[in-house]
Amino acid sequence: MSAVHNKARTSSNPERAHTGTPIHEKVLKTLAELGVRSVGDIQQLFYELSQTLNDETNSLVIKGAQSEAERERMCKTFRNRWLGRKSGLIAQADENWLKAAGTDWRRDVGRFFNDLRALVEGKIAALPTEIRLHVGVGSAFADTSSPDLTLPGFRRTLGSVHPVTQVMREIEDIFLGLGFAIESGPEIESVYYNFDALNIPESHPARDDWDTIYVNPETLLRTHTSPVQIRAMEKHGAPLYIICPGKAYRHDNPDSTHATMFHQVEGLAVDTDITFADLKGTLDYFARKFFGDKIKTNFSPSFFPFTEPSGELAISCVFCGGKGCRVCKESGWVEVMGCGMVHPEVLRHGGIDPERYSGWAFGLGVERFAMMKYDINDIQLFQQSDIRFLEQF
Ligand code: DAH
Numbered sequence: 001m002s003a004v005h006n007k008a009r010t011s012s013n014p015e016r017a018h019t020g021t022p023i024h025e026k027v028l029k030t031l032a033e034l035g036v037r038s039v040g041d042i043q044q045l046f047y048e049l050s051q052t053l054n055d056e057t058n059s060l061v062i063k064g065a066q067s068e069a070e071r072e073r074m075c076k077t078f079r080n081r082w083l084g085r086k087s088g089l090i091a092q093a094d095e096n097w098l099k100a101a102g103t104d105w106r107r108d109v110g111r112f113f114n115d116l117r118a119l120v121e122g123k124i125a126a127l128p129t130e131i132r133l134h135v136g137v138g139s140a141f142a143d144t145s146s147p148d149l150t151l152p153g154f155r156r157t158l159g160s161v162h163p164v165t166q167v168m169r170e171i172e173d174i175f176l177g178l179g180f181a182i183e184s185g186p187e188i189e190s191v192y193y194n195f196d197a198l199n200i201p202e203s204h205p206a207r208d209d210w211d212t213i214y215v216n217p218e219t220l221l222r223t224h225t226s227p228v229q230i231r232a233m234e235k236h237g238a239p240l241y242i243i244c245p246g247k248a249y250r251h252d253n254p255d256s257t258h259a260t261m262f263h264q265v266e267g268l269a270v271d272t273d274i275t276f277a278d279l280k281g282t283l284d285y286f287a288r289k290f291f292g293d294k295i296k297t298n299f300s301p302s303f304f305p306f307t308e309p310s311g312e313l314a315i316s317c318v319f320c321g322g323k324g325c326r327v328c329k330e331s332g333w334v335e336v337m338g339c340g341m342v343h344p345e346v347l348r349h350g351g352i353d354p355e356r357y358s359g360w361a362f363g364l365g366v367e368r369f370a371m372m373k374y375d376i377n378d379i380q381l382f383q384q385s386d387i388r389f390l391e392q393f
Pocket of ligand 1: 179222223225266267304306307337339340360361362363364374
């Protein structure tokens with residue numbers, strides 16, 4: 001582990017936040033001095049620099065120049081400030097952040113650094129055409145408090161809908177088209193709805209798989225969207241066709257496929273004469289609508305306390321077309337959701353007579369669907385707010 005890394009981790013980091021420090025002072029300090037602890041902290045620093053870059057170019061563009069000579073001066077000053085050989089912000093970031101970074105972080109810092117430098121160079125190249133000359137300058141134009149309204153505006157980057165939300169909406173659309181309604185339930189849920197009503201008694205080992213963050217002994221952050229099944233049955237009775245998109249929480253350690261907070265879509269159909277054929281037909285239709293007609297689906301037996309029989313739906317691997325690759329672990333298939341026929345106990349807990357009604361249900365992970373659809377290899381990317389990632393959607 002590098003010196004920077006060690007120091008940052010073991011020191012109590014009194015300076016860690018450095019929130020009030022302006023960025024031109026931050027570039028004079030090394031990452032260790034700034035109390036940087038993670039790649040996210042480094043990314044934040046570079047983000048601040050790029051924000052400063054944007055703010056400064058924007059204000060020059062708004063200001064405009066009175067003459068060609070003034071415009072040249074403005075561009076030169078700006079260039080020196082950013083690309084000056086010794087005291088330019090980029091040179092300082094190079095000296096204090098990149099060169100002083102330990103081996104653990106050099107690659108990440110280098111990546112952010114190169115991106116930023118490219119951004120700076122782009123801005124500098126564009127600046128002479130973006131700073132407009134005030135033609136026919138009179139005293140009114142010289143006064144920046146009365147701006148020239150004929151000047152073109154500057155472009156602001158537009159945000160976009162988060163990929164997880166996009167995928168969630170796409171899933172919703174497919175089920176809305178099939179006549180399902182959208183339900184929601186609380187994220188802070190009772191032990192009863194999260195476990196007991198779903199046929200997971202206190203002694204059941206399945207509770208361990210799902211155990212999570214408790215608010216108090218009776219209340220927790222829901223570990224799945226399944227409790228909404230019970231709430232919806234209680235509220236609407238049968239027949240019932242619903243999906244529930246929403247957040248779920250687990251005590252999983254974060255890695256490339258696990259996050260403590262993630263999104264699920266739950267589905268539930270309850271009616272007279274519902275059979276496993278309804279489940280298969282609907283989920284097969286859904287999977288093809290979402291992943292495309294070329295995929296094949298495969299149902300295999302599984303276990304969930306709230307369904308009997310339980311199954312898992314796999315689709316032929318979208319990356320290799322079913323031939324076998326690293327993503328599908330050479331099997332040609334990727335499991336995408338759990339499903340099954342609603343356990344009679346669960347119907348009873350929802351106030352529905354299992355002698356008269358039957359049902360099927362499923363639960364899927366939205367991030368996983370998004371990762372497969374867009375070939376994303378790390379679930380953490382969804383929560384890092386990195387604009388370079390998000391702007392691709
Ligand atoms: N709740 C399960 C989980 O979080 C997913 C699930 C499986 C939901 C089967 C269902 C189902 O409704 O029938 O892993």
